[in-house]
Amino acid sequence: MKRLSILYILVAIMAVSCSEETDLRSKDEHYERLAVEALITDQADRPQRVLLNKTIPYFEEASPSGVSGALVTVSDGKEEIRFTEKETGVYEAPEGYHGEQGGKYHLRIAVPDGDVYEAEATMPHNGYRLDAIDYAFAGNKTMGLDSLWTIAIWGKDMETTDYYYVTAGVNGAFYPFEMAEVTDDKYFSGNVINGFPIATLMQYSIMRKLYGDCAKYLETGDVVTLEAMTLSKDYFDYLMAVLLNGTVSAIPLFSPQPANCPTNIKGGDGTAVGYFAACPVVSASVTVDDPFRPYYKKAFTE
Secondary structure, three states: OHHHHHHHHHHHHHHHHOOOOOOOOOOOOOOOOEEEEEEEEOOOOOOOEEEEEEOOOOOOOOOOOEOOOOEEEEEOOOOEEEEEEEEOOEEEOOOOOOOOOOOEEEEEEEOOOOOEEEEEEEOOOOOEEEEEEEEEEEEEOOOOOOEEEEEEEEEEEOOOOOEEEEEEEEOOEEOOHHHOEEEEOOOOOOOEEEEEEEEEEEEOHHHHHHHHHHHOOOOOOOEEEEEEEEEOHHHHHHHHHHHHHOOOOOOOOOOOOOOOOOOOOEEOOOOOEEEEEEEOEEEEEEEOOOOOOOOOOHHHHO
16 A cells, blocks of 8 residues: 555656646657668568668658669578669569578668668578468457457477567468557467467457458458568567567566667667568468357367
8 A cells, every 4th residue: 555655756757847838849850860670581572672761750750761773682692682662762672582591681772862770680490390271250249349269270399489579460461560469478488388478369340450461350261370580589579679669568567668679770870770580480281160169179189
């Protein structure tokens, strides 16, 4: 009770001390930086992309503008691959290009103003063997959701300490970063996994407007896919920092948010943001036969 009283007093003091209106907008103080989002996977059937944008002021409502006309290459020490600009700020490798587990890659970006940026990334080996997934209907009208499904996985986590980016999709449409899960394997490291409910699918009218078919109401014939990307420890730390910066809460409670996310982009004027990563991907899919089925398939539970 004493601790609660102290907390109430602190909140009251903060409320009084913050009653004076303060304008946090800075004028002509924004320093424009290059923002890099670069990812190489081991999947030959998916585009390998480098996204280049210019940062914008914190209070700016407009979307960041892409950086056009850059020379973007990725080298593995044996050959150098040039990425072609498909649309403003979006650069793609030639069709079929992909990385390899254990491979080391060097990214080089020469922007039109003459600055050159570089980064290094090593692709880790898959930390998880994904054998199968299944879905289960978890009820409707839960926390304002129209419907909710869980996705369970079968497979084996490797004995090494690994880090993952996990996302789910419906008919090829995947949840965006803010709806995905970034996690480590400390709860099941080195173990066989049988029917662990690792993800959820949420159908909510507002979410479908925002994210499209990944938030649709499941129907017979829909294909549900779970995708797990193994991350390097540094890339995991970067994604966790991005998530923390994008939330209003922190753990422990009242702990400070990081002022800047880590980056492995070097060169130029030394102020680029973003990350260059190389990650292997595993995925599995299941076709919906009954969207209201409450239990996982018996074949996976025996």
